[in-house]
Each structure stands twice: as structure tokens, then as C-alpha cells.
Amino acid sequence: MDHTTKTVLFVTLDGPHRSDSTTTLLRLVEAALAQHHEVRVWACGGATLLTQHTLGVHKPRNFLDLEAEYPSTAAVIESLLTRAGPVLQWYICRHCMEERGATAQMRLVKIQPPFRFFEHVRLADACLVMGPL
């Protein structure tokens, strides 16, 4: 299999709690980074909710296990972005973000106008659109 450096674009439209797709996305991002690819994520639709700083560092307390702490999606993604540096870019569709009132985005993501999507697709060597359309 080809392991030269590529630019890989993952497009996610799925909200944070509807399916396993957020977990799958994060696994794919980690795997692509481990293979030394440049990774771009375009978050559209409900996926714009994943990166709000208002989610905090931890999820709300689990009353069945009061000692447990689970990181929020924002914390996991921020950690990924911090560790990866510029080889990972996380783009937020401005239209979808504003439509959902999800405007409290963390500082490490980049808010983009919707038409920029096509430019990112054009620049990518490989593209995977995930989530219901």
C-alpha cells in the first residue's frame, strides 16, 4: 500500500451523539496522522457542535459512576490539534455553525465560508465524506 505523504480530507456531517461516526472520524484522523499524512477535517451540519469551547473539558458527570471523568469532544479534538500541529487542520462550515447557533468555537479550529469546501476537495489527494447526506 502507498505510504507517501498525502493530503487527506475527511468531511463529517454527523452530530455528536447519533452514531459511532465521531469515534470513527477521530480514529481515522489519528491513523492518517500516524502514517504522516496531512489531514484536513471539514465539519458540516451537526458536526459543527463537536468543537465548541462551551462543552468544557469533561462531559457532564455520570451519576452511575461519580468518580469517572470523560473528556468532551472539544477536549479530544483540541488535544489532537495541539499534538499534531499544522499537519492537522479542522475547518468549520460557517453556515452550518451559524444555523445551529454553534458559534462558541474553540480557538484552534478555522471557520470557513461554505464555498471554500470545494477548494479543500480540489487540494486533497483523497477525500471521504462521512455521515448522512
Next chain:
Amino acid sequence: MAPYLLIETNTAWDGTGVVDLLKLAAGLADGGQSVDLFLIQNAVLMAYEPLEPWMERLVTHPLVTIWVDDFSLASRALPHPHHPQVVVAGADTLVSLLIRPDCKAIWHSA
């Protein structure tokens, strides 16, 4: 010839769209295309006997490779499928399949 990567996230019992994807895989392979069918999330359940009729056809097709996601199996406490034509793999394999030159990837979720 460009390889096709079809990724399914649901089971055939979740909706007709899943069977449509399996039919698409069969049609592409019958037309001489190389097809990788990657079962992930709940779709891993389709890797067990008795196979869905279209899956039955795909596992014996010489141009089709069926992959099953290891994490999805583990998170559902499922054993590895015993079918010899089904390969258990992880996210690194999925990325490697995706970045092949001219790969056409289709993700399906119901």
C-alpha cells in the same frame, strides 16, 4: 482501473440503503471493478453467518475484499468472524485503502 472503497456503517436490517450498497458492490465487481467493502460500526454484524444473501455473493467474488473493523468488533464484544474471505483490520488499513491513487470512496450510513 480505479479501485472502489465502499464503507458501510449499518446492517441490512437497518434499511434498504444498506442492501443497495451491497448490490452496488456486486454490480461493480461483476463489471470487472476491484471493490473493497469495509464494514464498520454496526455493519460488522453482517460478517457473521447466516450471511445476508448479497453478502453471501460478495464473499465469494474474486474481485471483492471484505474488511471488518477491529475496534467495532471489540467495542461490541464480538469475536472475529470465522469466514475465510473476511479480513479483520483497523483504521490504519482503512486510511491506506482510501489514499490509493484514484480510489473512489463511498461512505454509507442510514
